Amino acid sequence: MKQLKTIRYTGMGIFLLGLLIFTITPFLGEIQVTDEIFKANLSENEYANLKEPLAEISKQTYNTGAGFGSDFKRVFNEVDERLKANEEWGKVMWTPSSDTALKLVMSANKGVVASNQLLFFLLTFGLCILGSLVYILTDLKIKGPPGIKNDGIYHDSATNRGWVGMLSFGWLFFFYIILYFYPYIIADTITLTQPIKSWFVEDEVPSKWFLYGLMYTVTMLVMGVRMIIKYRHNKYQIVRTITVVLFQLIFAFLLVEILPTFGLPGKDLKNAWPLDYQFLFDWNVQDLLANGQFGKFVFVWGISLSVIVVPVMVYFYGKRWYCSWVCGCGGLAETLGDPYRQLSSKKMWSWKLERWMIHSVLVFAVLMTVFVGYHTWNVFQNPEMENKEILFGFSAYDIRNYYSFLIGSIFAGVIGTGFYPILGNRAWCRFGCPLAAYMGIVQRFKSRFRITTNGGQCISCGNCSTYCEQGIDVRAYAQKGQNIVRASCVGCGVCSAVCPRGVLKLENGPEDGRFGNEGPIVLGNQGFELKDN
Amino acid sequence: MSQKVVIIGNGIAGVTAARHIRKNSDDEILIISAETEFFFSRTALMYVYMGHMRFEDIKPYEDWFWKKNRIDLMFDYVQSIDFEQKQLDLKKGQSVSYDKLILAVGSKPNKFGWPGQDLKGVQGLYTYQDLEEVEENSKNARNAVIVGGGLIGVELAEMFISRGIAVTFLVREGRFWGNVLPKEEGELITRHIREHHVDLRLNTELDEIIDDGNGQVKEIRTKDGEVIPCQIVGLTAGVSPNVEFLRGSNLKVDRGIVVNAYMETNMPDVYAIGDCAQFDNPVDGRRPVEQVWYTGRIMGETVAQNIAGNRKAYEPGPWFNSAKFFDIEYQTYGWVLAQLQENETDFYWEHENGKIALHVVWDQTTKEFKGVNVFGIRLRHELFDNWLKNRASIEEVMANLKTANFDPEFYTHYEEAILNQFNEKSRLNISFKKRSWWRNLLTKQVG
Numbered sequence: 007m008k009q010l011k012t013i014r015y016t017g018m019g020i021f022l023l024g025l026l027i028f029t030i031t032p033f034l035g036e037i038q039v040t041d042e043i044f045k046a047n048l049s050e051n052e053y054a055n056l057k058e059p060l061a062e063i064s065k066q067t068y069n070t071g072a073g074f075g076s077d078f079k080r081v082f083n084e085v086d087e088r089l090k091a092n093e094e095w096g097k098v099m100w101t102p103s104s105d106t107a108l109k110l111v112m113s114a115n116k117g118v119v120a121s122n123q124l125l126f127f128l129l130t131f132g133l134c135i136l137g138s139l140v141y142i143l144t145d146l147k148i149k150g151p152p153g154i155k156n157d158g159i160y161h162d163s164a165t166n167r168g169w170v171g172m173l174s175f176g177w178l179f180f181f182y183i184i185l186y187f188y189p190y191i192i193a194d195t196i197t198l199t200q201p202i203k204s205w206f207v208e209d210e211v212p213s214k215w216f217l218y219g220l221m222y223t224v225t226m227l228v229m230g231v232r233m234i235i236k237y238r239h240n241k242y243q244i245v246r247t248i249t250v251v252l253f254q255l256i257f258a259f260l261l262v263e264i265l266p267t268f269g270l271p272g273k274d275l276k277n278a279w280p281l282d283y284q285f286l287f288d289w290n291v292q293d294l295l296a297n298g299q300f301g302k303f304v305f306v307w308g309i310s311l312s313v314i315v316v317p318v319m320v321y322f323y324g325k326r327w328y329c330s331w332v333c334g335c336g337g338l339a340e341t342l343g344d345p346y347r348q349l350s351s352k353k354m355w356s357w358k359l360e361r362w363m364i365h366s367v368l369v370f371a372v373l374m375t376v377f378v379g380y381h382t383w384n385v386f387q388n389p390e391m392e393n394k395e396i397l398f399g400f401s402a403y404d405i406r407n408y409y410s411f412l413i414g415s416i417f418a419g420v421i422g423t424g425f426y427p428i429l430g431n432r433a434w435c436r437f438g439c440p441l442a443a444y445m446g447i448v449q450r451f452k453s454r455f456r457i458t459t460n461g462g463q464c465i466s467c468g469n470c471s472t473y474c475e476q477g478i479d480v481r482a483y484a485q486k487g488q489n490i491v492r493a494s495c496v497g498c499g500v501c502s503a504v505c506p507r508g509v510l511k512l513e514n515g516p517e518d519g520r521f522g523n524e525g526p527i528v529l530g531n532q533g534f535e536l537k538d539n
Numbered sequence: 540m541s542q543k544v545v546i547i548g549n550g551i552a553g554v555t556a557a558r559h560i561r562k563n564s565d566d567e568i569l570i571i572s573a574e575t576e577f578f579f580s581r582t583a584l585m586y587v588y589m590g591h592m593r594f595e596d597i598k599p600y601e602d603w604f605w606k607k608n609r610i611d612l613m614f615d616y617v618q619s620i621d622f623e624q625k626q627l628d629l630k631k632g633q634s635v636s637y638d639k640l641i642l643a644v645g646s647k648p649n650k651f652g653w654p655g656q657d658l659k660g661v662q663g664l665y666t667y668q669d670l671e672e673v674e675e676n677s678k679n680a681r682n683a684v685i686v687g688g689g690l691i692g693v694e695l696a697e698m699f700i701s702r703g704i705a706v707t708f709l710v711r712e713g714r715f716w717g718n719v720l721p722k723e724e725g726e727l728i729t730r731h732i733r734e735h736h737v738d739l740r741l742n743t744e745l746d747e748i749i750d751d752g753n754g755q756v757k758e759i760r761t762k763d764g765e766v767i768p769c770q771i772v773g774l775t776a777g778v779s780p781n782v783e784f785l786r787g788s789n790l791k792v793d794r795g796i797v798v799n800a801y802m803e804t805n806m807p808d809v810y811a812i813g814d815c816a817q818f819d820n821p822v823d824g825r826r827p828v829e830q831v832w833y834t835g836r837i838m839g840e841t842v843a844q845n846i847a848g849n850r851k852a853y854e855p856g857p858w859f860n861s862a863k864f865f866d867i868e869y870q871t872y873g874w875v876l877a878q879l880q881e882n883e884t885d886f887y888w889e890h891e892n893g894k895i896a897l898h899v900v901w902d903q904t905t906k907e908f909k910g911v912n913v914f915g916i917r918l919r920h921e922l923f924d925n926w927l928k929n930r931a932s933i934e935e936v937m938a939n940l941k942t943a944n945f946d947p948e949f950y951t952h953y954e955e956a957i958l959n960q961f962n963e964k965s966r967l968n969i970s971f972k973k974r975s976w977w978r979n980l981l982t983k984q985v986g
């Protein structure tokens with residue numbers, strides 16, 4: 007046992023070393039953006055505007071993408087402001103300066119990371135994977151025979167909002183902010199994924215989304231192993247975990263990389279509108295319709311996925327078929343997020359807040375899509391109307407930018423994942439995901455899915471509610487002998503797993519009687535009938 | 540007519556009574572407890588210690604629930620009751636009057652007069668205060684001794700193991716929970732407890748708990764003279780009704796507060812429910828004092844009907860219970876007693892991994908199904924409740940085992956193996972009925 011613990015902490019050490027190296031890579035750059043590089047990467051207009059003001063910058067060597075990026079953006083924005091003030095609209099630069107800065111750093115970087123990409127890939131991803139797996143595999147012995155192992159979760163500062171949890175939160179939070187809004191800072195980190203990107207396309211420069219996709223998929227794979235070990239006595243959890251990880255690996259990662267090598271659009275085929283809020287954006291539709299039979303197929307598939315497949319599957323199996331078996335957000339929540347599931351609020355006020363928020367996002371998503379879809383229609387069919395669509399003073403571009411920023415980046419990313427250690431692992435799925443809202447309505451009113459309560463066996467212990475990642479007070483139903491039929495239930499099955507008395511079972515069955523409170527409730531009392539109790 | 544109902548005790552029995560009185564009447568309701576301000580689930584105390592939950596997570600209702608439902612709460616200790624004046628004397632000096640009084644005062648861990656039983660470090664696990672105490676006692680403990688082979692004993696063992704405290708578990712009988720479980724089940728659980736590195740000593744009795752000179756436990760000695768060093772002693776040899784403060788009054792108290800089937804005591808307008816109640820005339824074969832969660836709840840439901848003027852006798856359905864021993868879940872429906880009763884016969888199946896088992900008992904002559912014990916498999920309560928009420932035959936039960944299964948989806952099923960072995964041993968030839976949605980089966984096939 008002592009040896010095992012040594013191995014375990016060694017694994018932890020290796021992981022932390024990898025994480026540390028990963029975290030300092032942005033400071034290991036050697037960036038000199040020469041005039042040639044500016045010329046090669048900027049548009050003609052941009053180059054003409056910026057050539058002189060950038061002369062100073064092009065002589066300097068920066069150690070960090072952050073340093074270069076802030077100088078570049080300052081110059082870029084000054085010039086742009088001046089052009090706008092002078093109303094020289096033909097010369098104004100519309101591209102986001104952060105993306106341009108990233109592109110420049112990626113081309114100019116000669117730092118130690120950029121020169122030793124494979125080495126740094128192994129020192130970051132490699133060490134993190136190795137260390138985590140060593141740590142996780144010792145669970146097999148250290149935590150004893152298979153069974154529910156939640157010992158010490160609320161004593162551990164990583165999982166009880168203690169200092170380790172706060173540090174994890176801070177790391178994730180800043181990572182997301184940088185990834186979305188200041189990507190040039192982590193140009194060196196993006197560079198180290200080059201060896202993997204080259205597997206798909208020789209020498210193609212990886213984008214920030216490649217880094218993110220790789221991290222996401224690797225994290226799900228490693229934490230999926232943890233999930234399977236933790237629930238190795240529970241076949242539902244094993245099957246579900248393997249499925250959701252494979253969907254991420256194959257559909258969200260491999261196919262997205264491989265399809266373009268065949269000249270096809272690299273789309274995540276399982277990503278359904280309105281979670282995929284960009285589906286009717288003009289560039290997406292153009293991209294699909296310009297890509298032959300396959301592109302058209304993806305377009306038709308996308309529509310039928312949302313309109314037919316999603317509701318039909320929710321009718322038969324509940325929304326779990328998507329949320330905890332297929333979805334990428336759900337997949338990360340069920341693997342990386344599993345240690346944080348107890349942190350979701352079970353209070354009545356949070357249920358009320360949840361219903362307001364998630365349905366508001368759904369309404370926002372629908373309005374945005376209709377409006378943006380109308381714009382897309384005009385692009386194809388009605389060019390004279392294009393860009394003249396205005397709703398309450400907003401253009402289609404405005405509204406889709408607001409949605410992308412507020413919902414796509416801030417809510418789904420920064421809050422959805424960054425806040426795992428504070429709000430629990432399903433904050434996005436519970437409060438924000440419009441697809442979850444849509445499926446929730448179907449699940450609540452027209453579905454065969456329910457969690458059955460086993461008669462009167464409940465002892466109100468509260469494990470089910472505590473470990474419900476969606477913040478459902480499962481016990482409130484179970485202790486009254488009622489079944490659980492809730493819009494937000496993603497069917498992860500953990501309430502059933504942690505129940506010490508065998509009270510809960512996820513199942514699909516006839517709609518009749520699915521709420522379990524229509525007739526007398528079997529609670530072991532035959533003296534009188536307890537109806538809706 | 541609104542009356543004032545006072546309930547002493549905020550456990551599952553008292554709280555269920557209050558909730559159901561509120562559903563059925565507009566009475567003024569007051570719950571007095573000296574243990575905690577708000578109701579919590581006693582059965583979940585172990586999970587707080589083990590870090591699965593925080594204390595607030597084991598409170599089944601949020602704190603605003605009580606006010607919203609007009610159930611007044613008072614955090615005080617009742618010192619004495621004047622049944623003639625219908626008045627309670629509280630420790631903080633106040634006195635409270637009632638129209639109807641419900642005693643739901645629970646029980647206390649048994650102490651059998653062992654020398655040293657009141658030393659520091661010696662405790663039971665029943666109340667919130669016990670939880671605080673076990674936290675305190677665990678701080679510097681490396682070894683614990685648990686006395687008494689029942690459910691709370693195994694919970695305490697699991698708790699200590701989760702904190703890395705070595706456990707020696709003394710059980711007087713020849714097998715674990717020997718007065719309740721048949722031999723095979725007792726052995727199955729015994730093996731599992733040992734698998735978790737608990738030093739389980741069967742046929743071993745406590746003789747003395749020994750002081751370290753400062754009033755703190757240092758070690759214990761068994762009747763065989765063995766000395767086991769320890770810093771904690773868990774006393775879990777059952778519980779008894781908490782009725783000492785009522786003795787000497789006009790209230791009829793035996794082991795517990797004596798009640799009839801309507802939960803009425805010998806004093807007018809005074810009722811007793813839950814762990815502290817003792818039936819003068821127990822319902823078919825049940826014990827006079829029933830100290831489990833579900834019976835507390837059912838008694839609470841019953842007394843509420845009576846107070847609301849809807850006269851109903853305590854009529855629990857067929858017996859059921861459940862527990863979890865470390866990783867192994869246990870459920871039971873009907874009666875599978877430690878020893879077969881007259882004219883009963885049984886069938887026991889155990890998986891080769893030694894952790895999954897099913898034990899059925901039925902009447903030899905009438906083939907009436909009597910009960911089932913099951914380990915590592917979950918079964919549907921509603922279905923067994925129906926079978927037991929309708930005196931279903933063992934054939935019917937065995938033929939519908941697949942429908943009765945309540946395990947999560949994708950779990951391995953053992954019904955085929957069970958039935959094959961059953962047919963072999965019982966020389967019956969039962970085949971499975973088509974696995975139907977269980978609800979259909981309830982309405983169409985049973986009864």
